[in-house]
Each structure stands twice: as structure tokens, then as C-alpha cells.
Amino acid sequence: MELFTNQILAGISTGAIYACMALAVVMIYQAIDHLNFAQGEMAMFSTFISWQMMQWGFPYWIAFILTLAFSFAGGILIERILFKPLAKAPILTNVAGFIALYSIINSCAGLIWDFTIKQYPTPFGSSPFLGSQLISTHQAGMIGITLLMLAGLFFFFRYTRMGLAMRAAASLPESARLVGINTSWMIALGWGMAAAIGSVAGMMIAPVVFLEPNMMLGVLIYGFAAAVLGGLTSPFGAVVGGFLVGIFENLVGTYIPGVGNELKLPIALALIITVLVVKPAGLFGRPIVKRV
């Protein structure tokens, strides 16, 4: 029983990583109606920027805020320079563009900061949280920040003009244009916000997995899985999805005899696919109605 609770707790703490990333994935999906494969690398690059600022002597929270601003601007810039020209190109060409972006960012980060792992500070400390050794104060802090972002996003998309406009621009661009929404800028804004959320995810994840150019490789797979499981249209679903994937994975690894440990990722993914087959829009996503 102790093992069970331990694995659940450990699952929640890794789940927080996935949830963080999944939020960024949902954000970009809301804006461009597609998954961005370079998302993890953008987050990694932002995290390196903040690390560099701290190396130069900036205090944590100032570096944090500056990185948010930098990522937001960077996201918009990437959209304006690289993806706006591709707006009319087929979607698959855009996906190829994401892969190119991935390759560029990863390679540049490797050249600038090399591939050795770096320690990344946490503002929350890493002592045991509420007496449990399995969740540290950092992980609790990360869960807190994730929930905070979730609340913010929920409010943004539900109650602000901007948020509503952005959703409209993503789901029905033509109708949105008819009611006077500048859809092109909505997309850029979405990129900016997704980059900023990604940078928060990166800065929260780095203390756990260590900072290095390939740090988001695994996280992104889980982030996608979590977002898709929760439903790509629902930030709340993404967060729940993140925790579920974390717990899923640990229980598979612990309790399925024989292959469980070696195959915990494939089995977790298979479970997610099974869920999708039953509920194609994810656990909390809006079902899509097809029309001719």
C-alpha cells in the first residue's frame, strides 16, 4: 500500500511537468488549430535565456519576468517572419516548418550553451512538502503555478474580448474575419502567448530534469499525450490529462508484471489511444461535428 501511495505521489509530481507543457500545447492549438513540434525547443531556449540572465547576476524573479516578455516577443516574431508567409501553404508544409524550427533552435542552443547539463534554481526550495518526502516544495510550487496559469487562461478565453476573438479566429477564421477580427494578428498573439506559457513550463521543469538542449524531447511527447487525452480545446482537460498520464505511467511501470517497467511509455500511450477511440475529442474536449 505504501508503494501504491508513493507511486501516486511520484506520478503527481512528474504529472505536474506534463501538465505544464500540455497547457502550452493547448494554447498553441487554440491559436493555430495545430500542434507545434518546436514548442518544447522554444521553451528550452527561453529557459536558457533566463539561466543566462541569472548567470549575469539578475535575481530569479526579474529574470523570470524578462524571460516571459522575451518569449512573448520571440513567439510573435517567429510567427511573423517564418510562419505568416506559410499561411497559405498546405498544413503539412507548416508541420515541416515546425520540424525545421525545432532543428534550428536545438542546434543553436547546443552551440551557444553546449550539451552538458546545468543546474537550474528553483524559487520554492526543494525541501519535503507537508512532511511528504515524495513531493518537494518545488513540485508543489510547480503545481501551484500550473493551476494559476490554468485559471488565467480560463478567464482569458472565457471572459476577455481578446480571448474570445482568438478562439473565433482559430476555429472559424472566415466568419471571424467577417465580424471584424484581425485573424492574422490573433495567430501571432497566440504564438506569443504559447511561447510565454512554454517558457514558464521550461523554467518549472528545468530544476527537476536539469537544463540542457535536449531536455524537452521526452517532455514534449508526454505533453502532447496529456493535451490530447484531456482534449485539445480544454486547458482544464490538459492539466488533468497531465496528472493522469503521470499516474498512469507509474502504475503501469509498477504493477504490470514482466513488461511493465520496460514498456511503460508504450503501454501508457496505448491506454491513451484507447481512450481516444472511445472519446475521440479527449476527456474534456468539445466533440467535433462533421459537416459536408
Add this chain to the structure above:
Amino acid sequence: MSAAEEVVTEGHAVEAVPKRAMTLGTGTSLVVLAVLLLVPLVVKNFVIFQMTMLLIYGLAVLALNILTGGSGQFSLGQSAFYAIGAYTSAILMEQYNVNYALTLPVAGIICFAAGFLFGQPALRLSGVYLALATFALATAMPQLLKLGYFEKWTGGVQGLVVTKPDAPFGLSMSQDMWLYYFTLLITIAIYLFSVNLLRSRSGRAFMAIRDNEIAASAMGVDVALYKTLAFGVSAGITGVAGGLGAIAVQFVAPDSYTITLAISLFLGMVVGGVGWLPGSFIGSAFIIFVPNIAESVSKGLSGAVFGVLLFLVIFLIPHGARQVAILCQQLAARLRR
């Protein structure tokens, strides 16, 4: 150019390509064939090897093209079928001493079955969901291959070394050259099969599904059957390519078939032009040679150079090599006037 742009409609992941535009004209085909037949006679073995790999990856891209360009289903999991094919050939050759040529149909059939089965749950998924499901398959495959239970066949993490076949009938040609012509023969056969498949009733059904699934089913197309069939055919061809790849590289290991391979094949399809079968081989050349070019520009930044080159290509020709082909055609037509 305009012809390519007109067909872009919103809401479709894959643009509609008329089936006539999916192939090359007879004259061009003959020239290409002559080049493919004659060049190996005058180049080094190493170049022959590269050309063999070009054909093999070209086949794998072609298979993806049938799935995506033909039936509109998107896959990031082709590396998994490629791996199954490669391991099937390798295991049959090395553990059971089966002739290499006989292992290929087996690899194809096994992969067809695997693809057909995988197509069943995939039926309920589309777009990003299908992308994730296939992505999951690609991630899971290397882990399955090194699983302890299969180790006595697969060689586990160490992989298997494959013997390269000699030219038969006492032909005095190098192993590389023989393997090249062998691969070329299979490539031509599969290419012709694919072209005819897409022109057939099934091909029309694929394209109807691609262009509008609901309308297709209203017209009486068995959507479920044809979608899984497309998956099966695509996987089968990929499997044959995988088997050939194992023989050409003489080695299979889990690390050879990671998600990177699936992504490369995907890029090959986009660069070659989605839905344009000859483009598969241009795309294949892209994924083999452009990383080499990128590397010769800068070692530390090879990834970045590759990314920039890829961006250049998709900026200049967002519809891939097909767009260039259409341009050439129009130019030729104008000149003739």
C-alpha cells in the same frame, strides 16, 4: 503554379490532387529510367550504395504518399513498419537462412497485416489525434524491439548483422551493383503497382475519402474498409523498403528505427510534394543529401543549417517538387507554342 494553388481549400489536411497529376509523362519516365539504369555503370560503389538507399527511402516515402496523398490519412509512424520489415528480413535471413529475395514478400505481408490492424483503431481518429497515435507507434517500436522476450530473435539492444547477397548466376558485378539493380527492379514494380492502384477503383475510393469523407460514404464507398486498406498497403510497401534497407545496410538495431526516421520520411513526402508519386524519390534525395550538405557547411550548426535549408525549400515551393514539375510543364507548353 496557379493550378497548384487553386486546389487548396480550407479544412482539408491534404489538398486534392487529381489522379492524372500524380505521375510522370511517358517520355520523362523513360529518361529517368535510362539514367537509373546507366549511371551505376560509371560511378563508384559508394555512389551506387547511396543510390540504393535513395530508392529504398524513396519507396518508404512513396508508401506514406499513398496513405497521406492518396487517402488523406496522416502518419508519423512509418518508421515502425519500416522496422518490422527490416527485422523480418534480417531474422529470416540470419536465423532461418531464408534467401534474401524471399524475405521481402514475407516482410511486405507481415507489414500489410500490421498496418491493416493498426488502421482499425486509427479509423476513429483523424488529424492531430491520428498523428499522435502514429507518433506513439513510432516511439514504442524501438522499445518493443529490444524487449527481453524477443531477444533471441531480434538480438535485443545489440541488433543483428545481415549478410549482403552476392550477384546470382555468376554475374561478374559487385555486391553493391547487384543490390542496386535488384532494388531498382522492385522499386519499378512497386511504383507501377502504386500508380495502377491509385488509378483503379480502390484508388478512386481513397481519393474520394481524402477529399470528403462524408460525401464519399454517401456515395457508397466503404470508408472503413478503404481507410484500413490504405494503411495496410502503405505499411506493406514500407515493410518491403525496410527489408531492402536491412540488406543494404547489413545491420538492424533498435536505434536505426527511431522517431527521427519517421520524421525524415514525412519531410521527404512534403518536399517531394504530397500526392505526387515521383516526388517521393526527390524527397528521398532531400533527406539523404541535405543533411550531408548542412554538415559540410558547419559541423556545430548542422542542425540549424538543415532547418534553414528546409525553410528555404518550403518558402520557395510550399507544394514541394510537384510545384516545380508543374512549372516546367507550363514552361514547356509555352515554348512549344
Add this chain to the structure above:
Amino acid sequence: MLKGLRTAALAAAAIVCVCMLCLPDGALAQKKYDTGVSDTEIKIGNIMPYSGPASAYGVIGKTEQAYFDKVNAEGGVNGRKIKFLSYDDGYSPPKAVEQARKLVEDDGVLLIFNPLGTPSNSAIEKYMNGQKVPQLFVATGASKWSEPKQFPWTMGWQPSYEVEAHIYAKYLLKQKPDAKIGVLYQNDDFGKDYLKGLKDGLGAKASMITAEESYETAEPSIDSHVVKLKSAGVDVFISITTPKFAAQAIKKLAEIDWHPLHIVSNVSASVGGVMKPAGFENSQGILSAAYAKDGADPQWDNDPGMKLFYAFLDRYFPDGDRLDASVVYGYGVAQTLVKVLQMCGDDLTRDNVMKQAESLKDFEPDTLLPGIKINTSPTDFAPIKQLQMMRFKGEKWDLFGDIISGGMSN
């Protein structure tokens, strides 16, 4: 007069002949070259993962390039400059085959030096031996690179993972015979080789290993495995992990307040690359074994070999991080190759390269631990077979005990 001249000429010729007979062959022998060598140049090939998941190791190739720049600046090897052609395989075996063939058939290199990764080397091994081109000092610790009978053209360099695991097994059998061992290993050739070595080393007492956990490199964090090993109640934690995961494990152990006897594989024993990021306070008392000096360790500041190494970094490789164990590695292995090429003299054939590579005697590269020597023979293709145990204390490793050979014999 004429006659006298002829006699003198004959006498001179005779003397030359006699001299040639007396001298050891090689010194005055005809210059003999294979592909890739000329009077001014030796072409050396190499394959590295500059891109892809193992790109952290790309720095080895860069260090080697810098080392050969140094050698060339100092006049080259017997007057010949080394031309180093290093290609990227992205850690993908099929690409490694393509690059190896390009090096051998297109660029015409004398040999391929230090290609990295067990899968990539396995993929090209058969080809290299078929072509009779040396695949020299491969950058992997698998034990299969010392099989001179089957693969006479392939030679390793670093101590094999199995040898290292044997040393830990010996230590545990002696110091903690009632240990309950938990192993965390990477699910690939590296982890599996190691685990096998550990079990072989424990021999009849292999049942001391009570828990095994494998992880995939795609996993973002290995917390769950650590938690599971703790629940299994083991008191020795052996971490067969690459640097990132080793650091994660060290940190996690401290976080969950678990203090078993902790052994880290040499791959992850870097002070700068693992212990420092994981936190020195969390790393105290960890055990490992080493064959090379650590660039981050102040105890080598006045070591003559390391002084040369630091001077090299300053002058030829300012980008190189002295804390990165890969840089130390690249320097040592490149120095070994230059040694072999020097021994070849003017007989730069592939045959002779292998012949000289298998007759290294007590060679000590600047960066190896004092007392660890490179020895090879026609039946022994494993250049480094010795390691020394060490314990982490303060901010550096304390070496202890004797230099141990992990030979299978004892």
C-alpha cells in the same frame, strides 16, 4: 684513374648495402603508403553524433580536431600533417554505414578513428573488416571490441563496461557481502552490458541483486524508478546511467532522504557534468571508478600531463570546457592515435597501423591516471584495462585502493 673511381663506387655501394642490412627494417625501408597517405598528409576519418540525441558527445570530435591542429602546428607526424575528416551520423546506424563508406571509398582515408556509439560501430564493423580498413580505438565501452581473431581490424580504447562492473562487484563482495543491491540501468547496450558484467562479477552471489529497474532515454525524469528501488528495500544503489539521469538520481535520493551505498558508473563520474549540477552536498560518499583524470579536480593542477592538457585547451581549443569529461577523453584517445602513427614511421600501410596499434607498450597519455598504462598485443585489443576506485568528498574525487585490472581471469 677510371678504375679507381669504379672501385670506390663499388665500395660505397657495398657499404650502403651492408648498412641497410644492419639497420632495423622500417627506418631506411622504402616509404610504403596505403590510400590516404602521401609525403605531406595522412587522411584520418571519423564519425560522430554531432546532431541528434547523443549530440553531447560531439565535443569529442571537436577536441580531436583541435588536438590534430596542435600536432600539425608542431610539425605533424614525421613531417606529415593529419587531415581529419569527421562526419555526422546523428547516432543512426544506417547513416554511420553511409558515412563510413564515404570515408573509405570516396575520401580514401587511411583508417577510421574513434567512431562513436555501440550501434554505429556494430553497423560498420563487418564492412570495415571486409575492406581491411582499421576501425581504430572505437568510442564505446562494449566488451565486443576486443575480438582480434574474428575482427582483426577493430580495436577499442576505453575500459569496457564489463571490466568496470567487475571491479564494483569485487568491491562489494569484499566490503559488503550481505548487500541487497538495486540496479538502475539505461535500457540499451550500455546498460545491458554493464548489468551482465555485474552479474558475472558477482558470480555465484548474483542473487545479491534484488531489484532491477530500467529506464528509457526518452523519459523526462526517473523519479518513479528511484522511488520503486527504495521501496524494494535495497541498501546498495548502482546507477548505470548517462550524466543527466545520474544527476537526477543523486538529487532525488537526497530529496527522499534515502542514503544507500551509491555507486555511479564511470560514464557519469564527471565532477563538472554530474556532481556539480546535482549538488555537491548531495554527492558526498558516492563511489565510482576512473581511468582518466578529471579536469575539474584541483588535485591535478600541478600534474605535468594535465598542465599540457590545459595549455592545449588555452591555445588550440578555447571553447573546450575542461570540466567536460568528453574533452579529456578526446585528448587522450587522439594522443594514442598520434603515438601509433609515429610508431609507424614511413610504413603507413593499414597493415602496419594495426601492427603498431597492437604493440603499444606501457604508453601513458597525459590524461590517464598515474599508473594506468596502455598495453596491447596481437591477442589483446583492449588498450585500457585498469581502473581505480574513488569516493566523492568535498568537491572532488578521492582515489583509494590499488589500481585494479578488471581482467576476466581473476
